[in-house]
Amino acid sequence: MSDNPTVPALPTVVIGAGPVGLAAAARLVERGIEPLVLEAGPAAGSAVREWSHVRLFSPWAEVVDPAAEKLLAPTGWTRPDGSAYPTGGDWAARYLQPLADTLGGRVRYGARVTGVSRTGRDRVVDADRDRQPFTVHVVNAEGAEERLLARTVIDASGTWSTPGTLGGDGLPALGERAAADRISYRVPDLKDPAVRARYTGRRTALVGSGASAFTALASLAALAKEAPGTHAVWILRRGISGSTFGGGEADQLPARGALGLAAKAAVDDGHADAVTGFRVAAVERVADGLVLVGDDGRRLEPVDEVIGLTGFRPDLSFLRELRLALDERLEAPVGLAPLIDPNVHSCGTVYPHGAKELSHPESGVHLVGMKSYGRAPTFLALTGYEQVRSVAAALAGDHEAAERVELTLPETGVCGGAGLFDEPEAGATGGGCCAAPDTIQIGAATRSC
Structure with a gap:
């Protein structure tokens, strides 16, 4: 200067x-x-x-x-x-x-x-x-x-x-910091043996409703098919509506549509329970795990692990x-x-x-x-x-x-973020992992995305 x-x-x-x-x-x-x-x-x-x-x-x-x-x-x-x-x-x-x-x-x-x-x-x-x-x-x-x-x-x-907290008010829920050893704020890599062992055969609460939550939900469902006793409890701060799972097969971005359909399948196939309208106020340690308490006083069944994906x-x-x-x-x-x-x-x-x-x-x-x-x-x-x-x-x-504007964005709602992470099916059309999601098979060795 x-x-x-x-x-x-x-x-x-x-x-x-x-x-x-x-x-x-x-x-x-x-x-x-x-x-x-x-x-x-x-x-x-x-x-x-x-x-x-x-x-x-x-x-x-x-x-x-x-x-x-x-x-x-x-x-x-x-x-x-x-x-x-x-x-x-x-x-x-x-x-x-x-x-x-x-x-x-x-x-x-x-x-x-x-x-x-x-x-x-x-x-x-x-x-x-x-x-x-x-x-x-x-x-x-x-x-x-x-x-x-x-x-x-x-x-x-x-x-x-700086990931978001579990607390529905934007602040850490009571007991959240004390239970940090049982809480993750990342999409788990279940191909990592140590990470896979953490969730295998256990109940995991998943808090969040975006693309990362979809990814984690789908991967936990895949694990549940292979490991009995593995189950997810999906916690949403709002209710489930027609837009909860994205655009599905009508989504202009196939990867995102496939991801939403995979998350829906996790619930429909019984690998995850959905708890709606639940805003976490407290995390309590109990003899058999962690209990999430809502701001309305509701107490969920104990879980072994918690994944917070709230942005x-x-x-x-x-x-x-x-x-x-x-x-x-x-x-x-x-x-x-x-x-x-x-x-x-x-x-x-x-x-x-x-x-x-x-x-x-x-x-x-x-x-x-x-x-x-x-x-x-x-x-x-x-x-x-x-x-x-x-x-x-x-x-x-x-x-x-x-x-000067030198960029024209496609109006597809496409978002940088998390997709399913198995290797794409050999010879899949549409480029890479994300061919049109005609069918979604959670846990299959190959799939559309």
Whole structure:
């Protein structure tokens, strides 16, 4: 942030080496702006790798950023079949890590950002604020602290590290923390022997009603067919309606339709009981497991394990010294929030947006990717790629390009998220795992998705 040509230009710090963070770095390089990507984990896409067993709804053609592909092309990288559907593990290994490797020293691992502010200015101070560089506090894998200066900051850290709680009021249910050893907030990988043993022959309560809950429900049903005594108790905060399981065979996105049908089959086939209108208020330990207590006083039968899949929320703690304008409900930028309100929109009907909608009173800072959506549950990689294209253009001073829309989304309600994760049937049509869901067989070795 100096006019002295002998002083090296400060980098734009990108927080997170996930799909959108790395795409941001590629877009910055394209614009001649030097990025520095700070990744808390040990590898690119560390969060994605934690759900490596889950298949995306979107095919390869929709999860590779164009600028990133341009960077990768000279390295001999081979683009995967655009019609195939990757797992999280595929995405990380075949695209994200090669992209990070190509960016080289611009990506630092084991670098956890603990605070961002203006140099010498806390949130209150106005004087000469916009002329000060950003200061980014980082803790490395060994616990050593470091302070970096940045021209601008792009936060693409996502929401994976802060899953929603079991409590129906958004707070942890009474006893939830104390029972942490019996509660998971992730879709279980039942191909992992240790994870499989945790749920085999046991009763598991599953709290949630989105795509991740569908995936977990279907996988537990598959396990129940193989292991007697395995059973799921599916807990929904609302009732079951015609839209509970998605669009089924009429869904314009076959992968999502198949997933909803698989979840429905789990209930219809008796592998899961559905408990509706139940908002968890407390988790109690009893001699034979855990008892979930609702805010209406209802007590469910004891279960051995609980899986909470109630969404995610952004970690804003390290941004508290910045002047952000966030929607009071979604914790998304105020310019974006009306476009992504889940009461109105699915992710396929969100209007493409960019730097303008992502701006804050603190100039030079942008929240992008899943982080920008706050608590809104649906997000497309394509949307994130368009966000960072626009932001990079704005940072380069190309305001015409920043305001131009270069993305047309299919109005299918398609959402980045969890699909069933068995290998696709050999020779299946429609690309990858998600051929049209004519029939769904929970637990079969092969299936449509």
